[in-house]
Amino acid sequence: MDKLAEINDKLAAARIDEWHSPSGTRIDLPARGNINLPPFDVTYLNDDGAYATLTFRDFHLGGNNAAHGGQIAVAFDELGGYASAVAIQGVSRTAYLTVHYRSITPLNTPLQIRTWADRIDGRKVYVKGTLHDGDRLCAEMEALFIKLNPGQR
Structure with missing residues (x-):
């Protein structure tokens, strides 16, 4: 525990706010460099x-x-946001996300994930998605993303 506290203290000295962090902004890295996301x-x-x-x-x-x-669910949320952003050409936030687990999702195996905007109703973007291990369906997703108003964070 002492070692972990020591490491956390060292990391705290290098902490920066989200607007200056490279995490989530590096399109050249898997998952845009966000270490909290499963790599994609x-x-x-x-x-x-x-x-x-x-x-x-x-x-x-x-x-x-x-x-x-x-x-x-985190992977679907991230990739669902991509599909929503393309569909509305803007930024949105997740209103709800439902995952239907269909079979075991293996570790350390390249999987295929697809998300798409199923329909748009004003600021509402209804998104669906699938996660496959080859031909085997591991999970499906349905979600609602809401387009942000101008100036909204």
Whole structure:
């Protein structure tokens, strides 16, 4: 515990606010450099949605060599935001996100994740998504994203 406290103290000295952090802004890195996200690489992003290769690592363990369900939801939230942003050409926030787990999602295996805007109603963007291990469906997602008003953070 003392070692961990020592490391945290060292890291605290280098802390910066979110607007100056490279985390989440490095498009040249998996998951835009955000170490809290399961690593993914976007392979395709256009009006049809977002397609990415995603690999859950040992850090995302839910038990029995399977990805934790919360980590699957985090991946869908991030890639759902991509699909929403493309659909509305702007920034949105998650209003709700529902994941339907269909089969075990393995760790350390390249998976395919796809999200797309199913429909748009004013500022509301309804997004759907799928997560596959080859031909096997691991999970499906449905979500609502809300487009931010001008000047809204």
